[in-house]
Amino acid sequence: MxxxxxxxxxxxxxxxxxxxxxxxxxxxxxxxxxxxxxxxxxxxxxxxxxxxxxxxxxxxxxxxxxxxxxxxxxxxxxxxxxxxxxxxxxxxxxxxxxxxxxxxxxxxxxxxxxxxxxxxxxxxxxxxxxxxxxxxxxxxxxxxxxxxxxxxxxxxxxxxxxxxxxxxxxxxxxxxxxxxxxxxxxxxxxxxxxxxxxxxxxxxxxxxxxxxxxxxxxxLRDPLTGVWNRAGLEVQKRRLLAPGAAVVAIDVDHFKAVNDLHGHEAGDAVLRGIAQEAGRIAQAQDGALARIGGDEFILLLPASCEGQRLIVEALMNRCRAAGAAPGSWSVSIGFSQVTAAETGFEPAVVRADKALYHAKAEGRDRVAGLAA
The missing domain is CATH 1.20.1070 (Rhopdopsin 7-helix transmembrane proteins)
Known part of the structure; x- marks a missing residue:
């Protein structure tokens, strides 16, 4: 029934x-x-x-x-x-x-x-x-x-x-x-x-x-530049962690002076410009770019990326060309790679930061840590 x-x-x-x-x-x-x-x-x-x-x-x-x-x-x-x-x-x-x-x-x-x-x-x-x-x-x-x-x-x-x-x-x-x-x-x-x-x-x-x-x-995104923030970077680290992966620390030289002389809109434009140039590289190489502070960025390049050092030098040249405009600016860059014995990005990030400080101490507007 x-x-x-x-x-x-x-x-x-x-x-x-x-x-x-x-x-x-x-x-x-x-x-x-x-x-x-x-x-x-x-x-x-x-x-x-x-x-x-x-x-x-x-x-x-x-x-x-x-x-x-x-x-x-x-x-x-x-x-x-x-x-x-x-x-x-x-x-x-x-x-x-x-x-x-x-x-x-x-x-x-x-x-x-x-x-x-x-x-x-x-x-x-x-x-x-x-x-x-x-x-x-x-x-x-x-x-x-x-x-x-x-x-x-x-x-x-x-x-x-x-x-x-x-x-x-x-x-x-x-x-x-x-x-x-x-x-x-x-x-x-x-x-x-x-x-x-x-x-x-x-x-x-x-x-x-x-x-x-x-x-x-x-x-997970920085609202000004659209790139990853610190939380987003932690997510991307899990994907990219491998021996040979590169950490590129980027910092704007005399960024406070840019803001003081030309206004915060000019400073924001500088940050967006760096994010655009480095972001293109990150996208092309399947890497990741994050803004981790006011004028500080971290670019991660995968271990499979060939010519990491040449890519970083090309990024520096692009930033130099962009900084030639009125209100000129420059960047200092530190480079490091994850070693086979490391189980996380932290040691490589520390080395990239030390290389960045070395670049600034040597006169800024340069890359440090590229020696084989």
Whole structure:
């Protein structure tokens, strides 16, 4: 027998999904630039429309049932489209036609065979095909959703994929126990009451995940120059630690004089200029650049970087060229490398600092610590 009255469960699913559709729509009205919310609203409301359609027209013929089943698959595809919009990529992809197409073929194929007399009128094949079509469509949409990098995507994808065993269990029950008119029984509709919430709450989590990622990234960046700060540098050290990795300590010569004579805006421009030049090197060599103090920077170059000393000398020449403008400035640089016996960057940082002080003592505007 059915677990609960089908009509009651359909009404509960309709209320459930419509509530989320309205929530997404209201959120969009307050943030109209976030149009991915419209996709999620459309997905939820389309599923509600499918519930109404099955209640009103599901038994009225092959065409109505086929259209409703295809709309059911497409409602989940629209959720995936919204996620792709959220990520900033193309909304449409060729594979998105597959879920609705699979359900349409699975539903119409056995009915056509029955109309040709190749299947008996009481055959269970149409029921089996409907369930397998729904299962395949859910697998396609669920896999596309759960493969995303964000937590909310994985939650929503898990909710979609959880329908698959529900469908299959319901099919076994239909074929072995039930003899009613409802091909899927009440189990999928009962599962709706939990899984619809999981799927839509997973989608709601996505903007929260994005905001948290942005806050975490901001906490690791220097707001003036955009390069790593001390905390960000510690994270990058774990990635770059290896014998032969280079530590380049950079300090602006007479930086206080730049601020005093030309103003703090000029000083900020100097810092941004150094960050730009050294940052290009860090990016090109897969290294890391951090601002660790007022006018102090640390550049880390990986052990795999060839010609580290030449790169540092090139950086010095770029800084000299930039400092030739009015309000001229220069930098002093200390260089060191991680040895095979060291298990962290700290000793190399200390040596680079000592080399930097040596460069300043020798007259500034030079590199120290480059000797092999």
């Amino acid at each position: 059915n677990l609960l009255d089908i009509d009651t469960l359909q009404l509960c699913s309709l209320v459930n999904t419509s509530a989320f559709g309205i929530v997404f729509l209201l959120l969009w009205r307050g943030r109209k630039a976030d149009d991915y919310l419209l996709f999620w609203s459309a997905s939820a409301l389309l599923y509600g429309g499918v519930m109404i359609g099955f209640a009103l027209w599901g038994e009225r013929g092959m065409g109505a049932a086929t259209a409703l089943l295809m709309m059911l698959a497409f409602s989940n595809t629209v959720s995936v489209m919204g996620v792709r919009r959220f990520e900033g990529g193309p909304v449409l992809a060729p594979w998105m036609a597959l879920p609705a197409l699979v359900i349409g073929v699975a539903h119409l194929g056995p009915l056509w065979l029955m109309a040709q007399g190749w299947l008996p009128a009481d055959s269970q094949i149409p029921r089996i095909a409907d369930v397998l079509g729904l299962t395949a469509a859910m697998a396609i949409n669920g896999t596309a959703m759960i493969s995303g990098p964000l937590r909310g995507q994985r939650i929503a994808g898990a909710g979609l994929l959880a329908y698959i065993p529900i469908f299959l269990i319901s099919l076994v029950g239909d074929l072995g126990v039930l003899s009613g008119d409802h091909s899927l029984g009440s189990l999928p509709l009962l599962a709706d009451q939990a899984l619809l919430g999981i799927i839509n709450l997973g989608l709601l989590v996505l903007p929260i995940d994005q905001a948290q990622d942005a806050l975490r990234a901001a906490a």
